[in-house]
Amino acid sequence: xxxxxxxxxxxxxxxxxxxxxxxxxxxxxxxxxxxxxxxxxxxxxxxxxxxxxxxxxxxxxxxxxxxxxxxxxxxxxxxxxxxxxxxxxxxxxxxxxxxxxxxxxxxxxxxxxxxxxxxxxxxxxxxxxxxxxxxxxxxxxxxxxxxxxxxxxxxxxxxxxxxxxxxxxxxxxxxxxxxxxxxxxxxxxxxxxxxxxxxxxxxxxxxxxxxxxxxxxxxxxxxxxxxxxxxxxxxxxxxxxxxxxxxxxxxxxxxxxxxxxxxxxxxxxxxxxxxxxxxxxxxxxxxxxxxxxxxxxxxxxxxxxxxxxxxxxxxxxxxxxxxxxxxxxxxxxxxxxxxxxxxxxxxxxxxxxxxxxxxxxxxxxxxxxxxxxxxxxxxxxxxxxxxxxxxxxxxxxxxxxxxxxxxxxxxxxxxxxxxxxxxxxxxxxxxxxxxxxxxxxxxxxxxxxxxxxxxxxxxxxxxxxxxxxxxxxxxxxxxxxxxxxxxxxxxxxxxxxxxxxxxxxxxxxxxxxxxxxxxxxxxxxxxxxxxxxxxxxxxxxxxxxxxxxxxxxxxxxxxxxxxxxxxxxxxxxxxxxxxxxxxxxxxxxxxxxxxxxxxxxxxxxxxxxxxxxxxxxxxxxxxxxxxxxxxxxxxxxxxxxxxxxxxxxxxxxxxxxxxxxxxxxxxxxxxxxxxxxxxxxxxxxxxxxxxxxxxxxxxxxxxxxxxxxxxxxxxxxxxxxxxxxxxxxxxxxxxxxxxxxxxxxxxxxxx
Numbered sequence: 001x002x003x004x005x006x007x008x009x010x011x012x013x014x015x016x017x018x019x020x021x022x023x024x025x026x027x028x029x030x031x032x033x034x035x036x037x038x039x040x041x042x043x044x045x046x047x048x049x050x051x052x053x054x055x056x057x058x059x060x061x062x063x064x065x066x067x068x069x070x071x072x073x074x075x076x077x078x079x080x081x082x083x084x085x086x087x088x089x090x091x092x093x094x095x096x097x098x099x100x101x102x103x104x105x106x107x108x109x110x111x112x113x114x115x116x117x118x119x120x121x122x123x124x125x126x127x128x129x130x131x132x133x134x135x136x137x138x139x140x141x142x143x144x145x146x147x148x149x150x151x152x153x154x155x156x157x158x159x160x161x162x163x164x165x166x167x168x169x170x171x172x173x174x175x176x177x178x179x180x181x182x183x184x185x186x187x188x189x190x191x192x193x194x195x196x197x198x199x200x201x202x203x204x205x206x207x208x209x210x211x212x213x214x215x216x217x218x219x220x221x222x223x224x225x226x227x228x229x230x231x232x233x234x235x236x237x238x239x240x241x242x243x244x245x246x247x248x249x250x251x252x253x254x255x256x257x258x259x260x261x262x263x264x265x266x267x268x269x270x271x272x273x274x275x276x277x278x279x280x281x282x283x284x285x286x287x288x289x290x291x292x293x294x295x296x297x298x299x300x301x302x303x304x305x306x307x308x309x310x311x312x313x314x315x316x317x318x319x320x321x322x323x324x325x326x327x328x329x330x331x332x333x334x335x336x337x338x339x340x341x342x343x344x345x346x347x348x349x350x351x352x353x354x355x356x357x358x359x360x361x362x363x364x365x366x367x368x369x370x371x372x373x374x375x376x377x378x379x380x381x382x383x384x385x386x387x388x389x390x391x392x393x394x395x396x397x398x399x400x401x402x403x404x405x406x407x408x409x410x411x412x413x414x415x416x417x418x419x420x421x422x423x424x425x426x427x428x429x430x431x432x433x434x435x436x437x438x439x440x441x442x443x444x445x446x447x448x449x450x451x452x453x454x455x456x457x458x459x460x461x462x463x464x465x466x467x468x469x470x471x472x473x474x475x476x477x478x479x480x481x482x483x484x485x486x487x488x489x490x491x492x493x494x495x496x497x498x499x500x501x502x503x504x505x506x507x508x509x510x511x512x513x514x515x516x517x518x519x520x521x522x523x524x525x526x527x528x529x530x531x532x533x534x535x536x537x538x539x540x541x542x543x544x545x546x547x548x549x550x551x552x553x554x555x556x557x558x559x560x561x562x563x564x565x566x567x568x569x570x571x572x573x574x575x576x577x578x579x580x581x582x583x584x585x586x587x588x589x590x591x592x593x594x595x596x597x598x599x600x601x602x603x604x605x606x607x608x609x610x611x612x613x614x615x616x617x618x619x620x621x622x623x624x625x626x627x628x629x630x631x632x633x634x635x636x637x638x639x640x641x642x643x644x645x646x647x648x649x650x651x652x653x654x655x656x657x658x659x660x661x662x663x664x665x666x667x668x669x670x671x672x673x674x675x676x677x678x679x680x681x682x683x684x685x686x687x688x689x690x691x692x693x694x695x696x697x698x699x700x701x702x703x704x705x706x707x708x709x710x711x712x713x714x715x716x717x718x719x720x721x722x723x724x725x726x727x728x729x730x731x732x733x734x735x736x737x738x739x740x741x742x743x744x745x746x747x748x749x750x751x
Contacts, residue, residue, distance in 0.1 A: 009436075017049075017056045022067065029076065037072045039082060047086035050077060054088045061094045063405045063443070065450050066480070074099040080106055090116060097122040104129040112184075114368075115141035121148035121169045131176045138184035140208070140369060146172070146192050168192070175200040186210035186231075186369060195219040206253075210234060210369060217244050228283075229253040233370070237267040246280040254281065257290035257333050259372050268295035274321035282326070288333030288365075290351060290373070299342060311344050318342035335362045335373065353377075356384050360392060363399045367406055374403055375412035378420050385423035393432050397424050397441065404444040411457075414448050418460035421445065425467040442468065442477060449484045455495050458488060462501040470508040471517075482509060482521050489529050503533065503546050507553035512684065518557050522564040530554050531571050538576065543584045551580075551593035558600040560685065565601045569610050578619065588628035592680065595623065595636035602643040603688040611644060614654045621662050624669040631673045632680050635708075638669055642701035646692055666700045670707055678715060686720075686727050693732045696741030703746045706736075710749050 010018075020027045024037060032038045045053075054077065060067040074095075077083045085103060087110035096118045108130045113119065119142050127137070139145055150167040168191050174180060180201055185194065186208050194214060198204070199222075206229035207220075213235060220227065227248050233255055235241070245254065254277070258265060269292040277284065298320050308316070314325040319339055322329075325346055332347035334340035340352025351365050352358035362377040381396060390396050400420050407413040425433070425441055441464070449461045465481070468474060474481050488494075488502045506526070510518055530550040537547040554573075558565045577594050584590055598620075601607055611617075623637035641662060644651070652659045683689075692698075692705035709729065712720040724730070733750045736742055742750075 013049075013052065014056075017052050018060075021053065021057055021060060024070065024073075035071075037070055037076060039076050043082060045083050047084040050083045050085050051087050054085065054090075058090055058094055062091060062408065063447060065447065069094065074102040077106065078102050086110065088112070089114070092116060093118055095119065097126070100126045106130070107133040109133055110136040112136075112138040113140070113142050113145075114138060116145070117141070117143055119145045121146060121172070124169060124172050128176065131174075131178070131180075133179065134177060135179050136182040137177075137180060138186075138208075139188070140184045140186035140210070143187065143189055146189050173197050173200055177201060181205040181226075184208035184210075184231075185212065186233075188212050205229065207231070208233075215240075217241055220244055221247050224248050225250060227251060231255040233288075234258050234262060236265050242273055242276065246276050249280060250283060251281045252283050253286040254284060255286075255288040255333065256292075257288040257335070258292065259370070260291040260293070260336055262372070268293050270295045271298045271321055274298060274319075275324065278321055278324040284325075285329055286331040287329060288331070288351075289339075290333040290335035290337060290362075292337055294338065298339070312346050312348065313344075314346040316344045317346045318344040319346075322346050331361075331365070333362075333365065334358075335366075335377065351377075353380050356381070356388075356391060356396075359384065360395055360399060363403060367399070367403045371403075371407045371410045371413050374407075375410070375416050378403060378413065378416040382416060382420040382423065385420055390424065390429070393424065393429050394437070397421075397433070397437060400424065401440050401444050404448065408447060408451055411452070411454065414452055414457050415454070415460070418445065418448050418457050418464065422460055422464045422467065425464055427467070438468065438473060439476065442474065446477060446480055446484060449488075453491075455498065459495065459498050459501070462488075462498060462505060465505055466501065470505065471511070471513050474509065475513075478509070478513075478517060479520065479524075482506070482524060482526070485509075486524055486526060486529050489533060490525075499533075500545050500549075503530075503549040503553065506530075507549045507556060510553060510557040512682075515561050518559070518561045519563055522557060522561065522567060526557055527554065527564055527567040527573075528571055530557075531568075531573060531576060534576050534580070538579055538583060541583060543580075543587050543590055547580075548587075548589050548593060551590060551597060555593050555597040555600065558597055560600070560603070560688070562604045562607070565604050565607055568597070568601060569607060574610075574616065578615070581619065588633070591623070591626065592629040592632040592636065595633055595640065596681070599636050599639045599643075602640040605647070608644055608647060609651070609653075611640070612651065612653050614656050617641075617644075617654060617662065618657055621657060621665050624665050629680060631677050634669050635673065635681075638666055638704050639708075641666055642692060642698070642704040643688075645698035646695065646701045648697045663698075663700050666704070670700075670704060673707070673711075675707070675711055676715060677711060679712065683712065683720070683723070686723060686729060690727060690729055690732055693729075693736050696739060699741060699743050699746065702736065702742055703749075706733075706746050706749045709733075 025031055028043055029037045029039055057073060061069045077085055085106040085108060088108065089112040091114045095113070095116050097120055100119070100123045104126050111130065111134060123145055146169050147166040148169055168189070170193070173196060177200070181203065182205060183201070187210060188194070194209065194212065199219070203226040204223045205226055207227065208231040210231055210233040215238070218240070220230070221244060224247055228250055230245070230248060230251055230253070232241070235256070237256060269289060277287070299318055300320055312328040314323055314328060317323045317325075319342060329347040331349045332345060334345070334350055334352045336353065340350060340358055341354045349361050350358050351362035353362070359377055359380045363374055363381065366373040366377065378400060381400070384390060385396070400417050403413055404417040421441060421444070425438070445461045445464050448457050452458065465474070471478070485502045485506050488498060489506070510521060510526070530553050533546060533550045537543065554568060558568060577598065580590060580594060602611060620637045620640050624634055626633040626637070645663065649659060686709065689705045689708050692701045695702065709724060713724055737747045737750050
């Protein structure tokens, strides 16, 4: 089913929601006084649509860097007569007091506020307006919602020094919240009296008190007939806590897990405590005791433990107290405990660190509210993906993507998640992944690169991008990828390995793409960035992959793109070319890349006069004799000169070397090449070569062009014959055979 889910297209509802949110002005809204969004007066939307708009908006602001948040977005939902809200999930910095205030007339049934640190006690007052309808409320991680600002009285000066003091609100309670059944107060600020706060609630079904330290939880027994779910994650327990829990006989889900790294806990789990839970909590279907140290051995003797097929039957349980269960648990949390490695565990789903299934269950269970645990679970997944083969690849990928999206600013998750993605997207898993899923991976990788200048994250993200077909798979985020990579390469201090990968990616991105893409990237400063890298390498006297890739990238980005060729010349590219040639006379690959690039420059008529200096012409003429990289360097040097010769004798504005001498050397070079040479070059178009055929001003240029075409169509007929025909090469060759000025050998080759 996961394969199906990841492959199916987005629903029409999702596509419309996304489109409307990205084009609010063109769809649902108009702009009042050029600043405030207003809903068109004839729009009436039910809660199914409004909930989706709000929840999707929060998601977009959080995970899509190009999406612009709107100051007045929440005011669109201020009037329940035109827009209805029922269930909304708001997160982090996106939501402020005035946003909740804007929707206070709505009859909300479900309101999840997760890590909304900007909310203050003003929002507590707004909550009261939802009190008559609210069934489900989460204030998880809203650490300032019980603080209000108090203006100290007295003089003006004092007010300037300390205009606001944060004061804890002591008198708020859930009085009047008559329908509230599900409440999450996770990570509530210290100093709030939980018992007083909750006392007015008549019948709570689910309560989450994660990360709160309460020494007395006796008040929980007031809901012993209604409470079905209780979460006390990271609460240091005592015998009193255990006795209270044992009285909550309706509990179906109990979570007393903890993060064993976070602080010192006195409490240790014993066989007696587990027995007490099994005997008293007869409806229990889910139990989480992750992170606990067992004080005594709860396991059955190891001989018996290893026997028989793995079983989830309580009667065969390796954990002795669980033999008393009536049926297997739906979920048992044993992450970072020794119990998860036992053979017979009486639960359908177990979180732990024993194998891939347990690790994925852990990531799934803890991602939303426990990033500190999730990052360690993802780290285990990373090892599994790296060393063994993942058997639940799609599930693993989707869980990591969700964790990276959910915790964009959590360094540990970004580091472990980006590393895991590298192994989960490599070629051996390629076949199992849909386009949609691979695009999601690219999105979270780019988010990571954007949010984190941290070396490990940047390196992991760049490496992961190398697992994709470039440029095809990155085309849908083309500008953004290029901007991010150039950003990395423009940083003053650079990590060698990241620099190498980033230049390689830049080069791949401008290879085989349309000219408008190349022009756009050129305008982003691509040419300048590459030349700066070359300059740095030259200063260090090193010719490494970065140097070669940078020239290769310049060769690619100038291909049939005159603007970029001009930039190359304007930013002293020729000076760098000469210096590199002099500094690295033996580097064949480098010479080929540099001359390929100059071939592109020479194809631009307006720029050729800048190549017309004694120094440059001498260098090109000498390179005709080069044997570097087979014929490539000599071939490219001859190509540059062929375009220059095509401008005729009157354009030859130098005394030395003589035009005739250079022409002779060109003939000699062409005649020395093997016509069946296999090539290290890739033509997307023959247009620049074909233009040298119908002319009599430079027979040697005509010969070079004919040789080039003959070689390419005879060595690679499948690729280049269709191109020659498509671009009208046949009639041009036929006409040339009739020309009196063409050399006999040129005509032979053309025939």
